[in-house]
Amino acid sequence: xSREPRREQLLNAADRVIQREGPGASMNTIAAEAGITKPIxxxxxxxxxxxxxxxxxRHTGGLLAAVRAAxxxxxxxxxxxxxxxxxxxxxxxxRPQVYRLLTHxxxxxxxxxxxxxxxxxxxxxxxxxxxxxxQVDLGADRDLLAEAWGRGITGMVLAAGDWWLxxxxxxxxxxxxxxxxxxxxRLAAAAALPTAALPTAxxxxxxxxxx
Amino acid sequence: xSREPRREQLLNAADRVIQREGPGASMNTIAAEAGITKPIxxxxxxxxxxxxxxxxxRHTGGLLAAVRAAxxxxxxxxxxxxxxxxxxxxxxxxRPQVYRLLTHxxxxxxxxxxxxxxxxxxxxxxxxxxxxxxQVDLGADRDLLAEAWGRGITGMVLAAGDWWLxxxxxxxxxxxxxxxxxxxxRLAAAAALPTAALPTAxxxxxxxxxx
DNA sequence: ACCGGGGTGTTACCTCGGGTAACATCGTCG
DNA sequence: CGACGATGTTACCCGAGGTAACACCCCGGT
Numbered sequence: 001x002s003r004e005p006r007r008e009q010l011l012n013a014a015d016r017v018i019q020r021e022g023p024g025a026s027m028n029t030i031a032a033e034a035g036i037t038k039p040i041x042x043x044x045x046x047x048x049x050x051x052x053x054x055x056x057x058r059h060t061g062g063l064l065a066a067v068r069a070a071x072x073x074x075x076x077x078x079x080x081x082x083x084x085x086x087x088x089x090x091x092x093x094x095r096p097q098v099y100r101l102l103t104h105x106x107x108x109x110x111x112x113x114x115x116x117x118x119x120x121x122x123x124x125x126x127x128x129x130x131x132x133x134x135q136v137d138l139g140a141d142r143d144l145l146a147e148a149w150g151r152g153i154t155g156m157v158l159a160a161g162d163w164w165l166x167x168x169x170x171x172x173x174x175x176x177x178x179x180x181x182x183x184x185x186r187l188a189a190a191a192a193l194p195t196a197a198l199p200t201a202x203x204x205x206x207x208x209x210x211x
Numbered sequence: 212x213s214r215e216p217r218r219e220q221l222l223n224a225a226d227r228v229i230q231r232e233g234p235g236a237s238m239n240t241i242a243a244e245a246g247i248t249k250p251i252x253x254x255x256x257x258x259x260x261x262x263x264x265x266x267x268x269r270h271t272g273g274l275l276a277a278v279r280a281a282x283x284x285x286x287x288x289x290x291x292x293x294x295x296x297x298x299x300x301x302x303x304x305x306r307p308q309v310y311r312l313l314t315h316x317x318x319x320x321x322x323x324x325x326x327x328x329x330x331x332x333x334x335x336x337x338x339x340x341x342x343x344x345x346q347v348d349l350g351a352d353r354d355l356l357a358e359a360w361g362r363g364i365t366g367m368v369l370a371a372g373d374w375w376l377x378x379x380x381x382x383x384x385x386x387x388x389x390x391x392x393x394x395x396x397r398l399a400a401a402a403a404l405p406t407a408a409l410p411t412a413x414x415x416x417x418x419x420x421x422x
Numbered sequence: 423a424c425c426g427g428g429g430t431g432t433t434a435c436c437t438c439g440g441g442t443a444a445c446a447t448c449g450t451c452g
Numbered sequence: 453c454g455a456c457g458a459t460g461t462t463a464c465c466c467g468a469g470g471t472a473a474c475a476c477c478c479c480g481g482t
């Protein structure tokens with residue numbers, strides 16, 4: 001048998017471990033789960049990042065395809081936005097641990113190129129960029145705007161999704177609404193509250209809890 | 212002399228090293244830069260996270276205070292949004308390496324609590340949450356919406372700012388405009404492009420480059 | 423003058439995780 | 453049968469976080 005099947009098995013094992021222990025699971029643990037020892041893992045994947053990447057690509061396939069499909073859905077714009085959001089949230093809800101893997105920037109990147117977005121998410125950002133470029137009339141700045149927005153939107157959904165996953169303060173549908181509203185410019189549409197300026201009380205308290 | 216001054220010196224050294232080598236600089240290196248050895252660092256900061264945290268809080272002070280002040284500025288809402296964005300971007304532009312430190316989630320967090328937002332950013336998210344809560348009328352869901360938006364906006368600016376810092380595709384002012392536009396709901400306001408549905412060409416290509 | 427405590431600093435060590443070298447084994451193909 | 457390519461192993465290296473034990477130095481109290 002060529003290496004492919006065994007590789008799959010190893011990925012399955014790694015998958016289980018990471019489901020169970022989260023990212024940061026050691027190579028030893030993964031090897032043990034697969035019933036083998038480290039060097040084999042390294043033979044197949046080169047280094048830890050290789051393993052992670054392979055694992056990531058596997059799951060990314062699903063999520064990325066889903067998001068892509070959602071982006072292509074022939075819906076009204078607002079509906080499409082909601083659809084994409086829901087797709088993403090559903091995806092990360094299904095496998096939280098794996099999701100963390102997808103979203104964590106390469107942990108062993110010492111070069112300081114601390115990309116806020118992991119590769120998987122960068123792909124999603126590209127999709128969004130293209131979608132925005134092709135669907136929204138942004139005038140002269142379209143390229144710049146589309147890319148900035150692609151990144152921004154991805155980061156927004158990442159952060160918000162992360163928070164939602166951890167605290168589950170509401171149903172998924174509700175969360176989708178909240179995010180869609182934000183993207184949809186409800187910030188601008190909302191009526192101003194009575195208070196004209198910000199209560200200075202907000203500026204006073206330095207650092208109360210949080211840590 | 213009490214420990215405070217030495218502590219400051221150590222932080223300065225750590226600061227220099229991280230400016231130079233990025234986060235991920237080893238404790239040994241930092242100690243060497245300070246002209247001392249590891250155990251002293253540990254005496255002062257407990258563990259690596261302690262050092263990082265102290266360093267973070269130091270710089271966060273500035274950025275956080277600046278953002279807070281910007282949020283409190285008695286400007287028109289749109290202007291305030293731009294002002295806050297500009298403040299943040301200016302802050303990260305000034306010290307990229309340190310900024311990476313601020314934004315990187317705790318590196319040694321194996322618990323899988325993979326917070327997409329580092330503590331420093333979480334504080335900013337809280338500020339934004341409060342600002343939104345107190346300045347925008349969101350109806351019944353205000354608490355939920357405000358918090359979701361606080362996180363989301365922070366993540367958005369983080370990701371977009373990160374991208375901007377790396378590629379510098381435009382001036383800061385322009386970037387501020389782009390982000391403000393996004394937050395401001397230009398997505399909704401923009402006219403639809405002629406093409407009703409998404410060109411299927413976008414759905415076809417599976418995974419061309421990116422890696 | 424002496425001593426003790428709290429600061430400074432040191433060398434040397436432990437542990438654990440990523441990564442590798444060298445060696446043994448089994449099955450298949452020519 | 454031999455060789456190759458896969459499987460697998462044990463045993464090791466290295467670097468990084470973290471700690472223990474020891475040494476110095478100054479200063480204030482008795």
